[in-house]
Amino acid sequence: MNKKLLAFAALALVTAGANAKVKLPHILGDNMIIQQDSEANLWGWDKPGTLVEVSTSWSQQKYSAKTGKDGKWAVKVQTPKASYTPLSITFDDGEKTTLNNILAGEVWVCAGQSNMEMPVKGFGNCPVKGYNKAVLEANRYKGVHYVKIPSVMSSKPLDDANCEWKEINPETVGDASATGYFFAQVVNKALDVPVGLVMANKGGSRVESWLDRDYLKKNTKEDLDSLKMTKNPKFKWDFLYPLLWGNGTFHPILNYSVKGILFYQGCSNVGDPAGQYTQRLADLVAQWRRDFKQGELPFYFVQIAPYHNGDVNGDAGPRLREQQFNAAKIIPNSGIVCTEDLVYPYEVEQIHPCQKQPVGERLALQALSKTYGMKGLFCESMTFKEMKIVGDTVKVHFDNTYGAYNRFEGIKGFEVAGEDKVFHPATAKHFWQEGNDGWNECIVVTSPKVKKPVALRYCFRNFQLGNMANAGGLPLFPFRTDNW
Incomplete structure (x- = not known):
């Protein structure tokens, strides 16, 4: 470009700035759900030194902010309690911009990888069970809206994303995150409030994909040069890149006021060293809470489902599930849901199981109980x-039974091992006898091939389906008592 063209381009920018009207990030738009009964963030850009006035349809109060040298402005607006009454917000810098059909309700982020991204209509060769029913019943869920943040990579944090809010109806429901939408269904009906879903995720992403540059430089050996990533044999696909997805896909939503975060991710971290994923997930939650600046946001996440991972009898998958389970113990204000029972036997090589409605419902149970x-x-x-070994028998107690097991006999998924560390399938059944030693009622596990058991496992193989659950039908988490 020659000097004349450069001068013309610069003049065009100055002229555009002089005539600029208030610019809003795309996430602030018609049909959005604002977090009810809160101080919600509103922000945007304008010519430096411009006074931007903000007014709302639900209050006589006026808000204003003056743009800085960078052209940015921001205000906090007190929002009303949830209702289905359409609201509006007007921004005025001398020329008015009005957003319409806004509802006050509960806003949840849907983050993670492909099992969170997976829409109600499914992926290619990856259907979602109940799609037609979801379409037929979509109009029953008034006040459920969603916004999908495009999956974008960036070496620097982005402040905006090309997105728009949509109302759930038969034509739009298919593109919503299935897990997120089924979560929203339950919350919408249980609380009778509008629900907004902010879908910021990327299929195949690792936990490192969402951690920021400072953290990755300090705590990992990840190469953060985007050009080098393309040549690094470690990254066979771009969805495995660290940093870039968080910068491009998640950073644009950090100013938005939300109620909490739903997270479904982990498949791409299978094989991580013991404890590494646990700590990095906990640190990611801390990072997001810091950046949202809305306190200790609730964080509810999904344990990855059984999958062959190249060897149905291997244990790489359950070792990652174990790390997820341990993360729930150290992340404050969090909860984890088990999906051990939400895979059909024929889905051994399907990394996107079709049963997404129970996943969303279980996340909703966590939120309704703990947050609401x-x-x-x-x-x-x-x-x-706990367990107690008596001769050739392992007696087992469980927490969170809610007073009942889903079955007394025909229990599948248990294995026991002796000192040789070789696990064998075991028979498990309900045991009861009169007595008062604390073990008069339990589950007893035995195997004819293990006369002196020392360790017990449940569904601790890549693809091993158990069938034990509690009074609420919620499955037993996979576990092991050994540290081999």
């Missing part, structure tokens, strides 16, 4: 508590 304080719900899956 709804009483009487069974929201936790059963977990291993």
Whole structure:
């Protein structure tokens, strides 16, 4: 470009700035759901030194901000309680811009990789169970809206994304995150409030894809040069890149006021060293909470489902599930849902299981119980508590049974091993006898091939389906008592 063209381009920019009207990020738009009963963030850009006035349809209060040298402005607006009454917001810098059909409700982020991204209509050769029913019933869920943030890579954090809010109806429901939408269905009906879903995710992404540059430089050996990433044999596909997806796909939503975060990710971290994923996930949650600046946002996440991972009898998958389970113990204000039972036997090589409605419903149970304080719900899956070995028998107690097991006999998924560390399929059944030693009622596990058991496992293979659950039908988390 010659000097004349450069001068002309510069003049064009100055002229455009002089005539600029208020510019809003795309996430602030018609049909959006604003977080109810909160101080919601509103922000944008304008000519430096411009006074931007903000008014709302629900209040006489006026808000204003003056743009800085960078042209940015921001205000916090007190929002009303949830309702289905359409609202509007007007921005005025001398020329008015009005957003319409806004609802106040509950806003949740849908983050993670492809099993969160997976839409109600499914992917190619990856259907979602219940699609037609979701379309037929879409009009029953008034006030459920969503915005899909495009999956974009960037070496620097982006402040905007090309997106728009959509109302759920038969024509739009197919493009919504299935897990997120089925979560929204339950919350919408249980609380009778509008629900907004902010879908910021990327199929195949690793936990490192969402961590920021400072963290990755300090705590990992990840190469953060985007050009070198393209030549690094470690990254066979671009969805494995660190940093870039967080910068391009998640950073644009960090100013938006939300209620909490839903997360479904982990498949691309299978094989991580013990404890690494646990810590990095906990650190990612801390990073997001810091950047949203809205306190200790609730964080509910999904344990990855059984998948062959190249060897149905291997244990790389359950070792990652174990790290996820441990993460739930150290992340404050969090909860994890188990999906051990949400894979059909014929889905051994299907990394996108079709049963997404129960996943969303279980996330909703966590939120309704822990965030919204709804009483009487069974929201936790059963977990291993303790075992006692008596001769050739392993006696087992569990937490979160809610007073019942889903079955007494025909239990599948348990294995026991002796000192040789070789695990064998085991028979498990309900045991009860009179007594008061604390073990008069339990599950007893035995195997004819193990006379002196020392360790117990449940569904601790890449693809091993169990069938044990609690009174709420929530499955037993895979576990092991050994550290081999």
